Amino acid sequence: MHPTRTDLTSKFSLIDDPLLSSLKSRWFSESQREISFREFLPLANEWFQSTKNNQISGWSEFPCHDVTMGCTHYIESLIGKYGWDGFQILKNEYAYYTLMGKHGVAVDDLKPNKPLLITIPHWTWCDIRPEWNDILTIAKERNIDIHIDMAWMLTARDIEIDLSHPCIKSFAMSMSKLKLEWSRVGVRWSRQRSMDSVTIFNEYYKITNTIMTSVGGFFMENIERDHLWNRYKSAHHDLCNQLNISPTKIVHIAKDNDTGESLGIGRFLGIPTPNCVQ
């Protein structure tokens, strides 16, 4: 398949990676062992931190680790705790909020004492939001707790973030971007654990849903944290050169050189294209 510029749209398909596909096949065809929440959490904590392509610091400020059913579960848990009007988001956020009727505000309009849910990295910039330092300053001034949805981290490289800022109260990452939407699993890191849906899930239901931690643990034992970028870095750049678009820090997204529009290239990776290293 030889993609052309006109094949590219703003639809962000994940990469059909052969290794990920083979792991899925193996999961269903081979005998598997159960991995409990308790066993999964230290494994996942170490695995997520093992990235060499990103500079993430401040992990030690978040000693409470909980299993989630992906980052949307993390978001829903926060929404359940604070109420639909009890938290705020910025403009251009995850479509989930808009679909549910929640609208974002400009950075300057952030309200005091109201928790902020924010996505990092963000597909619009394929990076941390450019106003990130302003957001931290305002959060400190206005007593705003920050909770970070880092669902896209597994697809990212060269992200530098210090999570130790005192306003950052929790963050979450998930494995879904490894084509694991068939068994979503992730981790929430918190400075301190409070009562909410994720906490109840980890306290009450930790023995009932171990299929997802077993799948997640199996993948972690068989794939490195930086797999997508390690495997597709050359292909990403080659495809961008070939189509005269700009590479980004998100493996399955490129940028239009003229408009800056984010373009999904995931469906053209994972299959041989000219000059791509597979």
Added chain:
Amino acid sequence: MDSITEIVIFHLEFDSVYWDRPPWIKIFIDDEIKFDDAITTSNSIVKFSHKLRCGQDYQLKIERSGKTDDQCVVDGLLRKQDQYIIIQKVVIDMIDIKNLIDDRCWYEPDYSRSWATEQLENDQILESKIIGETWLSHNGTWRFYFSSPIYQFVIKQFR
């Protein structure tokens, strides 16, 4: 912040009823005083934070004072004027635990001497500890025991 401590916000709401002098309360976490003032309006909110050590037991204590015999005006069997305070809400770490505290809190009234004498003369038994009471009419001390982390304390109440 480390894994063995948590900073928790306490949010208490009170209704205050009086006609002359308002009731006065002091709120403590163990021996540390967190609030010391009169409660002059209904739906009064008292909010404070406290650093708790995980695995440790704590006492939330409210000392209610300011009631003298003349603050309760009785005409025969009709109580015409009174001074009292009601604990409406106890919210810890955003969890309203009012429905959990019924059997975990109690009030230790400090009965006025004249009232107590009158009751005893009428063969009434004066309780020294009223379990689950959140209506603080007499002066006295209200106590509620809990432990940290709060989320585990709450979960344990349902097990």
